[in-house]
Amino acid sequence: MTAVSEPRATKAIARARRRAPYDAESLLDVAVQVFNERGYDGTSMEDLAQAAGISKSSFYHHVEGKEALLAAACDRALDALTAIREDPLAQEGRAVERLENVLRLTVMALITELPYVTLLLRVRGNTASEKKALERRRDFDRFATDLVTQAIADGDLRTDIEPALATKLVFGLVNSLIEWYRPGRTPSDEVVNSTVSLALVGLRA
């Protein structure tokens, strides 16, 4: 049950504050940071404006509102997932090799887009934007499950764990990074290699 996440120095916020004038992207960075610390439902536009150090009306000058920020943040994370599916490494070769590539690319995307993916993985489906984001996540789920199913059929993965369950467990392992990975503490290539290795060794036939 290990692994602890705590609110930490809001680097994105400090960075955004140093960078003036604001643009939509730097405000999105701030919003994602605050959403991750307080929860989307617990955050008001006033909170976001305060965190950015600008007035609420200035904030509204750049962005439409809270839900638009959430949608944009989820889209950024989901676009990273779509890019993985479309990567040649995910398209060619034996299913087990494609699976290994997809796992590796997923860990790398988690590290590169950590705050965005963290937000995405905590979305509950309470609003239209969240429901849409969950639907796009499900597309990735199906893609991943198909890959595991194919690799089992090829005889490359163990057959005693049902494909959908195996997929959930392996991607559960990968996604747990958002709970414990802190940039800089462990070299990211060590995290990538250990995560992919642990996931795949356990799954191999």
Place this chain on the structure above:
Amino acid sequence: MTAVSEPRATKAIARARRRAPYDAESLLDVAVQVFNERGYDGTSMEDLAQAAGISKSSFYHHVEGKEALLAAACDRALDALTAIREDPLAQEGRAVERLENVLRLTVMALITELPYVTLLLRVRGNTASEKKALERRRDFDRFATDLVTQAIADGDLRTDIEPALATKLVFGLVNSLIEWYRPGRTPSDEVVNSTVSLALVGLRA
């Protein structure tokens, strides 16, 4: 990145509503359900009273307030973790066997106390109660890391993954259950066996 959690039919709430008069425990069930759906910070006492179908003042008759509910819920999950540490199965035998027992007991506790552990694992440390809960979680982390470290020293687990990282990955895998496990969909013994097996096979020397 798979595994999707959505708000679902609030069974605890329906159950609590059928059961009158309310007691502190049934209201805690309702509160945990609502916290998990909307986030603790996004939930008001008014929301909780509405979900329970009673007035806010009746709700306050049974419980002190929102933070007391959060503390009680986290304590219930943390007491389950403490019970694992104190279980004879976690105390006797080779470290690798104790680790396997602890993983198995943890998955079982996750399944039995799913809403409570879900809430605990999402706590961010924003309030005094949350900080206290995170501190108790860290005790369990240290216990788990010590066990992995010992099992590596015994030569039973692979040496190419650093003990703290291996512990985070393996418990990340186990904890991911809160994201995708739905009671009744997959038999719980299959989930327990597959999870423990996948985690340990990947880790073995």
